[in-house]
Amino acid sequence: MLRIRRVPTVVSNYQKEEAEEGARQGGGCGRNCLNKCCILGAKLPLYAFKRVNKIVTEKTLLGDENKEPPVDFLDSLLLGEWEDRMQRGLFRYDVTACETKVIPGEYGFIAQLNEGRHLKKRPTEFRVDKVLQPFDGNKFNFTKVGQEEVLFQFEASEDDEVQFFPNVPIDVENSPSVVAINVSPIEYGHVLLIPRILEGLPQRIDRESFLLALYMAAAAGNPYFRLGYNSLGAFATINHLHFQAYYLAVPFPIEKAPTKKITTMTDGVKISELLNYPVRGLVFEGGNTLLDLANVVSDSCICLQENNIPYNVLISDSGKRVFLFPQCYAEKQALGEVSPELLDTQVNPAVWEISGHMVLKRKKDYEEASEENAWRLLAEVSLSEERFEEVKALIFEALACDNGDNGGVSQSFIEKQDVTPQSVEEVEALNNGSHPSMVPGKQECIVLL
Amino acid sequence: MDTQLGLIEQSFNVRYSVWVREALDDLSGSFTTTDPCISGHPIVYASRGFLKMSLYSRDEVIGKNGRMFQGPKTNRKSVMEIREAIREERAIQINILNYRKDGTPFWMLFRMSPVFNKEDGRVIHFVGVQVPILQKHRQSSSGFGRNGVNLCEDGVFASRRREVCSDSVAELARFLAMDSVLGSDDRELEVDEPSEASDLEMRNAVTAINNTLSVLTHYSELTGRLVCGKRCCLSGMGLLGSSLNISLGRIKQSFVLIEPHLPDMPIVYARDVFLKMTGYARHEVLGHNCRFLGGVETNSSTIFQIKESIRTEQACTIRILNYRKDKSKFWNFLHISPVRNASGKIAYFVEVQIDESRKNQDKQGLSHKMRQCSVVGAVKAAVRSLSMVTDTSNS
Numbered sequence: 001m002l003r004i005r006r007v008p009t010v011v012s013n014y015q016k017e018e019a020e021e022g023a024r025q026g027g028g029c030g031r032n033c034l035n036k037c038c039i040l041g042a043k044l045p046l047y048a049f050k051r052v053n054k055i056v057t058e059k060t061l062l063g064d065e066n067k068e069p070p071v072d073f074l075d076s077l078l079l080g081e082w083e084d085r086m087q088r089g090l091f092r093y094d095v096t097a098c099e100t101k102v103i104p105g106e107y108g109f110i111a112q113l114n115e116g117r118h119l120k121k122r123p124t125e126f127r128v129d130k131v132l133q134p135f136d137g138n139k140f141n142f143t144k145v146g147q148e149e150v151l152f153q154f155e156a157s158e159d160d161e162v163q164f165f166p167n168v169p170i171d172v173e174n175s176p177s178v179v180a181i182n183v184s185p186i187e188y189g190h191v192l193l194i195p196r197i198l199e200g201l202p203q204r205i206d207r208e209s210f211l212l213a214l215y216m217a218a219a220a221g222n223p224y225f226r227l228g229y230n231s232l233g234a235f236a237t238i239n240h241l242h243f244q245a246y247y248l249a250v251p252f253p254i255e256k257a258p259t260k261k262i263t264t265m266t267d268g269v270k271i272s273e274l275l276n277y278p279v280r281g282l283v284f285e286g287g288n289t290l291l292d293l294a295n296v297v298s299d300s301c302i303c304l305q306e307n308n309i310p311y312n313v314l315i316s317d318s319g320k321r322v323f324l325f326p327q328c329y330a331e332k333q334a335l336g337e338v339s340p341e342l343l344d345t346q347v348n349p350a351v352w353e354i355s356g357h358m359v360l361k362r363k364k365d366y367e368e369a370s371e372e373n374a375w376r377l378l379a380e381v382s383l384s385e386e387r388f389e390e391v392k393a394l395i396f397e398a399l400a401c402d403n404g405d406n407g408g409v410s411q412s413f414i415e416k417q418d419v420t421p422q423s424v425e426e427v428e429a430l431n432n433g434s435h436p437s438m439v440p441g442k443q444e445c446i447v448l449l
Numbered sequence: 450m451d452t453q454l455g456l457i458e459q460s461f462n463v464r465y466s467v468w469v470r471e472a473l474d475d476l477s478g479s480f481t482t483t484d485p486c487i488s489g490h491p492i493v494y495a496s497r498g499f500l501k502m503s504l505y506s507r508d509e510v511i512g513k514n515g516r517m518f519q520g521p522k523t524n525r526k527s528v529m530e531i532r533e534a535i536r537e538e539r540a541i542q543i544n545i546l547n548y549r550k551d552g553t554p555f556w557m558l559f560r561m562s563p564v565f566n567k568e569d570g571r572v573i574h575f576v577g578v579q580v581p582i583l584q585k586h587r588q589s590s591s592g593f594g595r596n597g598v599n600l601c602e603d604g605v606f607a608s609r610r611r612e613v614c615s616d617s618v619a620e621l622a623r624f625l626a627m628d629s630v631l632g633s634d635d636r637e638l639e640v641d642e643p644s645e646a647s648d649l650e651m652r653n654a655v656t657a658i659n660n661t662l663s664v665l666t667h668y669s670e671l672t673g674r675l676v677c678g679k680r681c682c683l684s685g686m687g688l689l690g691s692s693l694n695i696s697l698g699r700i701k702q703s704f705v706l707i708e709p710h711l712p713d714m715p716i717v718y719a720r721d722v723f724l725k726m727t728g729y730a731r732h733e734v735l736g737h738n739c740r741f742l743g744g745v746e747t748n749s750s751t752i753f754q755i756k757e758s759i760r761t762e763q764a765c766t767i768r769i770l771n772y773r774k775d776k777s778k779f780w781n782f783l784h785i786s787p788v789r790n791a792s793g794k795i796a797y798f799v800e801v802q803i804d805e806s807r808k809n810q811d812k813q814g815l816s817h818k819m820r821q822c823s824v825v826g827a828v829k830a831a832v833r834s835l836s837m838v839t840d841t842s843n844s
Contacts, residue, residue, distance in 0.1 A: 224834070249834030286521055317529065
């Protein structure tokens, strides 16, 4: 069993009390949390997004512009609610007072000096050799956060229009997905998307949850609002399904990296490989529908987690581009293969660091930050070229397998994933779109398989 | 929508004399002008050639953002590169796949250049030129394989590409040739990989941009508000960059930014809604201290509270009696908050005004407190992010 010791990030004010948890179990806990004890009658704003099954061209979006949405998702709702929590003093520090800079160089790595993020917490042991672990309700999870840390509920609209309700009771039966603050933000507006929070899902990608994350990126409608995902073993600290997200109007180095196309799937999803970037990874974009893109990416993630390969995902460009990085830093760290010099920085290379946004804990590291240093750290995260080729082959094999199945399996897959189609249109979209496959005659596929 | 169109009219009329549209209409070629200071960074002028090429009517494109011509196969990285050029207020030339009104895609060489206010170096407009790339110039993939790709993977490529604004056509040709090598080792559907622009097409782009710039310069001379294609003046102290303007322009509520480090703490940014609420014109408020909103009946202890809030760098919410330009009074439900830049220092104070008599008129159903929070949140995020660019030179 491989383990590493690290200082876990405190994402909720209720996480700190974990040690005393045992004594408090059972009955109304008095913390106004999201568990059965407190949730009855609790109310939260609700943002219902519009499902877009058709091709998301800018032209169709343009038609919507005239019909103004009831509330601007990013500027009015998310950042507004976040500022409100800041005025209420719920965060551990004011992240806007943390110095940050773009490091000179070709890629423009972003460095932030954040001395407060990892204070007051003892290092904890993390098992890093198992990407899938069962949910443990006794450990800290998001049902234990206080309701004041939850900003709003986020769900698909029933009538195909964006809707907003300032105050809606939490419908326990309906398994709401919520957006909550991260009390240790790495940027202004740093939040967590917790799909179907009350179901107690472990940190594990499934099609429906990944689609939800893409919809959130699309709802924000701003290319600089990105979502990220860390699997267990790739620096996720909490084994309760969640995505992170924040807004930072600076291009990430990963988005600037050149790419080389590998193939285009029959559903239009283009898969490329990153070139000339310290971490090897895949880039997914395009697709006839948002669902196509979501399915190809989530199937790739499912393949990785089932093969016990830790990975990170970045959703960028309003959900139009997705980056996937299998990684091995934690494993190397557990095996003692990472240089002490790098370990001393205590930088945990999770999705944001890999994307080029480095949060540094020591002033010295911040002052000496250079593209070369960032590159050196990230190079340790990357799989070797050989291993990456193997992993790539696994992914393409999994994607091609979907192609081999017929429509009957499609239905069972949907049932397995517990996706409840809301409309005839969606059923069709699922049937047509859920089996990405190679364009026949593509030379690349033969090479890979 | 009317006010938006009004702003678009003004965007041109304030800057150039009356015949500028006719003069531009006489130019051949496809080009557009956009205004980064208007919310949504819309197209404010589109040439006949552009309309002919895109198959849209003028009314269908004026007021819209250039992204309306992108489609599912438009390369997202190219879009990002254009967005970056806008943000950094520099020129760019790039091959990009766009879509006509009927949905057909076509490759074009897009060259874009900022137009500056000669006096203070502020970006007034962007001029974009679109030269369709003819299929016969498409690069055949046979000549280049993986080796071709590897040649330009040394990292030099990306940094040099940023210098594409160099005026030398020969230089451009070199970069673009490299560009096409990078994407050419894949035999694909026609639209999937970039087309290469010919020398002629590249020359045409340069000529078109120069012609447009010279028309704009000429017609600005007559109004006395001179524009130029090169930034002549860097004294734009206290002025907000166009990318910050674009971000702030999305906020639909009344607010101003004040600059605490300048003498007398003047307003450096005022939202249109603020002007409407108070009845002042923009030039009457920019550069002035907010005290002009006060009057004989304004409570002096409230004013003291504002000063204290700024002195102690703390947010505060107060109710203050203010006066419009026409001397009519209104109760201003005012929120003030410090706004920090990327280095963590206070760059501005944001003041969000809500006219108390209209406090509850919000179709979104958000409380007035939440509406104030939204403005503060959006301003804080924009200022912090957009001050990161400038810091590169210092570090």
